Amino acid sequence: MVDRTSLSGPLEDPAADAGYAEHPERVGFFTDTSICIGCKACEVACKEWNLLPEDGLELTGMSYDNTGDLGASTWRHVAFVEQELPATDLGMPGLGPPGDGSTGDGSTGDGSPGDGSPGGGGGGVRWLMSSDVCKHCTHAACLDVCPTGALIRTEHGTVLVQDDVCNGCGYCVPACPYGVIDIRPGDGGAFKCTLCQDRLGAGLAPACATACPTESIQYGPLDELRARAARRVDELHERGETGARLYGHDPGDGVGGDGAFFLLLDEPEVYGLPPDPVVTTRDLPAMWRHAAAAAGTAAALVAVCFAGRGRR
Structure with missing residues (x-):
């Protein structure tokens, strides 16, 4: 177990800390929520590739969010957050990348709502969409509490649940500061995103990143993603979106930085994320x-x- 009393210095190489003398470069996800269109292609691709049971077939009353949250059968979850905006904010510049067709009135030019469009209903609503996933923490509390060794650190720096070793004790569920891991009813095992471990071993990108049509979900070496994300935040600030910020990217934060981090347009709580996650162990x-x-x-x-x- 890593000594959690000395978290002042981040562990930049969790795979090496886990005992991998030689290993590939650490990889992860950068999710740019400013260009997420809520299409749910990532959810579908994740379920198809990982053969996950169906869920989300009933209306939840949460806008177009039919899956509700991350769970044992939903390893990618697209959140839909509707915000009412004052009239003075409706003319915010479009948030998409150059050439995406965003217009100065907040619409995309094709009738679909943009960052500040009323969505055709004249209600003054901004839609914040974000595809959430396991964070693959640098300091992962779930690893500390697992009594069977079912949860392991992989050579890629990710955190993996070994289904055939998990005894369903559920200790990892409350240990996760993000509420990611879940026990599957009828099965009894704990499940979460694997970052498509089988695809990584074959040199392929995870299914969700491959399916994302806007490249909101970006996969690659973590250091490269952090640099790319910082440039994107600067770009959005220059375009007037001063609320843009990064979440989970800092190796000096409470969990030593996340292997999956996000660009947000509002406070983390708006997206259902803890503002200051810590290693619970x-x-x-x-x-x-x-x-x-x-x-x-x-x-x-x-x-x-x-x-x-x-x-x-």
């Missing part, structure tokens, strides 16, 4: 030390008691 080493000290003290007291009786 960070206090375990100190707790074990205190427990050992308490046990030692109790043993010493018992020994003293028996010694006193012996003298009497």
